[in-house]
Amino acid sequence: MKQLNRQTANTTSSYPVKVLQFGEGNFLRGFVDWIIDILNEKANFNGSVKIIQPIERGIVHLLNQQDGLYHVLLNGIQSGKETQETRLITCVSGAINPYDDYSEFLKLAENPDLEFIISNTTEAGICFEEADTSMDTLPSSFPGKLAALLYHRFKHFNGAADKGLTMIPCELIEKNGAELLQTVLKFARHWGLSVEFTSWIRQSNIFCNTLVDRIVPGFPKDNIKEIQEELGFEDNLVVKAEPFHLWVIEAPRSVQQAFPTDKAGLQVKFAPDLTPYRSRKVRILNGAHTALVPVAYLHGLRTVREAVEDEQTGTFIREAIFQEIIPTLDLPAEELEQFANDVIERFQNPFIHHELISIALNSISKYKVRVLPSVLEYKKRKKALPERLLTSLAALILFYKGEENGEKIPLNDTAEVLHFFEEAWKNNDAAAVVDATLANTDFWDTDLTKVEGLANMVKGKVAQLQQEEKQEKIA
Template identity: 75%
Template sequence: MKPLNRDTANLPYKRSVKVLQFGEGNFLRGFVDWIIDILNEKTDFNGSVEIIQPLKNGIVHLLNQQDGLYHVLLDGIQNGKPTQEKRLISCVSNAINPYDDYEAYLKLGENPELEFIISNTTEAGIAFDEADKNMDTLPNSFPGKLTALLYHRFQCFSGAADKGLNMIPCELIEKNGEALKSTVLQFAQHWNLPESFITWINEKNTFCNTLVDRIVPGFPKDNIKEIQQELGYEDNLVVKAEPFHLWVIEAPDSVKAAFPSDKAGLEVKFVDDLTPYRTRKVRILNGAHTTLVPVAYLQGLRTVREAVEDPRAGKFIREAIFEEIVPTLELPAKELEKFANAVIERFQNPFIRHELMSIALNSVSKYKVRVLPSVLEYHKRKGALPERLLHALAALILFYKGEWNGEPIALNDSEDVLEFFKTAWAKGNVSEVVNTVLSNTSFWDRDLTEIEGLPEIVAKNITQLQQSAEQVRADSV
């Protein structure tokens, strides 16, 4: 089998570098670079990506062995039908490890055609590190590395107004662009950089808040040999991903014009405020996961797909989404319904095995952030309480009892949370258990027993779930 490189693929590289990308992991390669590759094909973007390895150890040597080439395989369901698609990604021109050559790294900032900095250095990546004392040697932190690069660029072009860059971080933290800018400015102060540089950062560079959404399982190690045979290349950097993609970027029109995704039919949205989209994702996608887990698990189901395709659990989660979550959100109804239908399809993806227990980590705090806001907003708008979302809360309290039908549940939460539930369930009486849990303000940031009717609904659901389980056990004897 032939190796994958630009000679064997007959793909000479001619595009100039417009994007520096901090991070060579599966997500950026299966999401951002996939998008940029389509931009090159369908618009006049005509730019390449140079990848910077943010940590000392990584895979840039493998990328360079393949001349930046690799395949993205999309597997999932679209419009109700299974779909599979493969794409050879050719937009990556080079990859560099700055730990090997700091000077070569800084020289990347001298490129006059550079426009974008994109990153995904994990949620912990955007952080100030006092240990980065100066720029004489490569800073350890990502914002430190970025500040050094930006200062080198500032000096190289004498602070030219048109040489500022657009920073588009993809780290999964709220207001990631603002956080990155704040940390860069913190380094500028820490290193006593000139006020003119700080002014240039503030006035001539753009830091965009973003929201990214695509499941990227990554390298398909279980069947890579078969995949390579089908591709016809020895590609050791294959990335698997779902078809769904969404990139919401809070940015001025100048960034949108420079990144013409609207001309490529991509789900990249440039908005003035991404808050409604973040809320939509947290409430519908993440909220549905958290709602589904305890309900489906107590029914004996173990994966998301299995649960969504189960007549009872599937009906429950669809009704919870469309009747109790969607009506509490601000975006246009058609847009919300389109997103909700896409979520159901993603849950049904036959190519991804998503274990319920992998989502169950820290379910109490997840319910507070992902589901409780929908409960409260539903109550505010309708003057009633959402039955299914409260049924999920009842199932969650039962789930945290730590056993069901005589079998232990491998709970995964902090020791104080687990100990709290152990003490609460020792009371025995369902109403007491419910009141103890719902009145715990450290869980919910408020006393939920103060909402009229809520404790009674939760207690009733717990009792019904227990009675149903007893009946099933009786019938099986």
């Protein structure tokens, strides 16, 4: 089997480096670099990506061994049919580890063709490290590294206004671009850098808020040998992903013109405000996941696909999405329904084994963020309570009893949440547990017993679920 490199793959395409990418993980390679590769092919983007390893240990050595090449395998369901697609990614021109050579890292800022900084350094990556007291040595945090890089560019080009960059962070935090800007400015103040530099940061650079959406399971270790045989290459960086992709970027029109995804048929939306899209994703995709888990788990199901394809729980989650979540959102109905249909297909993906128990991590806080807003908005708009979403809340309270049909449920939440339910369920008084749970303002930031009719409905749903469990035991 051939080693994968540009000679064996017979690809000699070479483009100037337009993108610096902080992060070499599966998501960026299976999402961002896949998009840029298509931009080169279909929209004359004519740019390559230089990858920067954001932490000391990583895989840039493997990327360089393969000349930046690797394959993305897309497996899933589209328009009701199973689909598989393989793409050799050629847009990555190489990777560096700044911990090995700080000066080489800073020299990247001198590139006149550079236009974009893209990152995914985890939710904890956009942070300020007070211990990074100067730029004399490599800062430990991503924003610190970025601040040092931007300062070097500012000095090298004498503060030229046209040499500013566009930052497109993909970290999963709200207003990630605004947060990154503020953290970079904090480093500038921390290091005593000039007012001229901070003015250049604000006036000549663009920090975009973004929303990303694609499930990327990553390296298919279970059948990699079989995949490599099919590819004909010993590719040690294969990335597996679902076909669905969505990238919403809050940016001025100039960014859209420089990053012409509209010419490549990609699901990348440029919007003046991504808030409605964030609400759509959190409420429909994440909210459906969270609402489904306790209901399906208590019915003896263990994966998302099983749950969606089960007649009872599949009907439950479809009705919850289309009848109770979508009516609380403000985007056009056809957009919401299309997104919801895509979500259902994604849940049914036979190539992704998504365990319910893994989604159940920190379910109380997830219900608060992902589902409760739909409950309260439904009550506000419809003057009624959403039965299915409250069935989910009832199932969640039973789920945190920690037992299902005599088997222990491996609960995974904060110590405070687990202790609360352990104490609440000691007397096995379901109605009392419901009241205590709903009244817990540490969980919900509000007393849900004050919402008219909510406590009574949840108690009724708990009793119904308990009765169903008894009947299953008898059967």
